[in-house]
Amino acid sequence: MADISVLIGGKAGDGISQAGQVTGSVFSSLGYHVYQYVDYPSLIRGGHNFCIIRAAEFPITAFRSRFDVIIAFDQQTVDLHSDRLSDNGIIIYDSGRVKAEGQGIPLSQIISMHQGLPVMGNTAMISALLRVLGIPWDLAEPVLRRKMPKSTEKNLDIAHAAWNILTPKQDLVVPGGGPRPFLSGNEWIALGLLAGGLDAYIAYPMTPSSGILHFLASVKEETGIQVYHPESEIAVILMALGFSYAGKKAAVGTSGGGFCLMTEGLSLAGQAEIPIVIVVSQRTGPSTGLPTYTAQSDLLFIRHAGQGEFPRWIAAPATPEEAMFLGAEAFRIAWEFQVPAFILTDKTFSEGLFTGSPDLPDPKPYELKAPVFPYSRYMDQPDGISPLLSPPHPGEIIKINSYTHDFEGITSEDPEITTTMAEKRKRKEQALKEQSDRPIxxxxxxxxxxxxxxxxxxxxxxxxxxxxxxxxxxxxxxxxxxxxxxxxxxxxxxxxxxxxxxxxxxxxxxxxxxxxxxxxxxxxxxxxxxxxxxxxxxxxxxxxxx
Structure with a gap:
């Protein structure tokens, strides 16, 4: 059973992540299950970047410690990772920049011969990898062509030149099963949000959640959603709550530092009972911490964030299918129970790339309680969940309030009303617990x-x-x-x-x-x-x- 691991390393600016994505796309197009991990410092240029691509005939969501192939764009890649090369592994390297035992590719010479750009060295190295693995050119070429929309023919000429230099080390067995979608965890989550009925996505870019913003912005025309990048995380959460008050399904995305700024808005959602979906992708803290590395250290923060006591829902995906399901499910929970619903992930999942099922989830149906007129926004109910009505509605005032309020939403400091509204939230929390405490x-x-x-x-x-x-x-x-x-x-x-x-x-x-x-x-x-x-x-x- 095939299980192949490849490490690609170089400096920031060498296009390491893109090289990994193209390599993974080739594997996924052949029917392999693929996982890619990306490691990079928070530098625009320089530093050591590498990615690990693993392809197998069975579903995978993690990488192994040994590599069958190391692709080295610089000497540091060999120095740092060659001790993890498997016994029968091989290093493919840029012979103009690297000294190693393996098979060298004269990248500068090939690029110069075809009057290409330095970044086209990625194409050559990927082609060399595929040749060493024994993947036929007629299978590799269509994927390379699709992934190289600019200067396509020149890229393919460079790829074929590198291809002809090396000889196959093995003949890779093609598992069949057809191409598999190969997307980042952020993109799988975004697909789930779309399946759940997303109307508006608002975010301030923050690693490692930014991929959701970029993906949804790229599809906003074909999906009809609205995507906004306000000036701060405070503006993000308040704009999203405004969308939700108006009856639009809104979601936001951030990481721990950005979510810190959203906590007052989170408490507003808890008091005013406004549905909102929040994606938090964890990275190493405290404070700025390691902006491009991973952690699972925000769980208790997310669980207790915000002043006062109010119910919330938190879910954590581990697979693409779960990411899509929970993206859709978060909207159902948020709107049915009128609470903040969190998708809690991390850098490893958000920026990792996975093959997964192409089938979007079918969201579970739910019905909002029919409003009673004259309308009371916070009408008491046995389960604590009030009928939800969005403006405008003829003859009705739909009031929300961040203060303690009565059933109509009118501010009150009466101790009996304060107690009644707290108990209403507790009953809602109990209903949410019963929904969550299931074997599934x-x-x-x-x-x-x-x-x-x-x-x-x-x-x-x-x-x-x-x-x-x-x-x-x-x-x-x-x-x-x-x-x-x-x-x-x-x-x-x-x-x-x-x-x-x-x-x-x-x-x-x-x-x-x-x-x-x-x-x-x-x-x-x-x-x-x-x-x-x-x-x-x-x-x-x-x-x-x-």
């Missing part, structure tokens, strides 16, 4: 009968899932993090005698949520250097604890 919101894989259980959430589940199956370990992962699906989660742990939690944080966060509900882990395996673990790295850490 807890993912179980590996050996479901094993007494040893690993708990992971979000992108880390992808690092665990393969070796959990290999070693017959139970893997339990909450899809919904708030309200936590307590009963469904405890059912998933039935028969477990040892619990190991893996998380990318320095103090452990999900374990604190579990302990609130009497679930006590035996061991925490934490990583907090901003980098995700290769499958084998985390596997070894878990094996030491067994």
């Amino acid at each position: 919101n807890v993912i179980i894989s590996g050996d479901e009968r094993s007494p040893v259980c690993i708990i992971a959430w979000g992108s880390v589940r992808g690092q665990v899932s393969e070796f959990a199956k290999k070693h017959s370990i139970r893997l339990v992962s909450p899809l919904i993090l708030e309200p936590f699906p307590v009963n469904a989660f405890k059912t998933a742990l039935d028969g477990v005698t040892r619990i190991i939690i893996t998380e990318e944080s320095a103090t452990g966060q999900i374990d604190k949520i579990l302990m609130e509900h009497g679930i006590v882990p035996d061991k925490l395996i934490l990583r907090y250097d901003g980098r995700p673990s290769a499958i084998e790295e985390l596997e070894e850490q878990v094996r030491r604890e067994l």
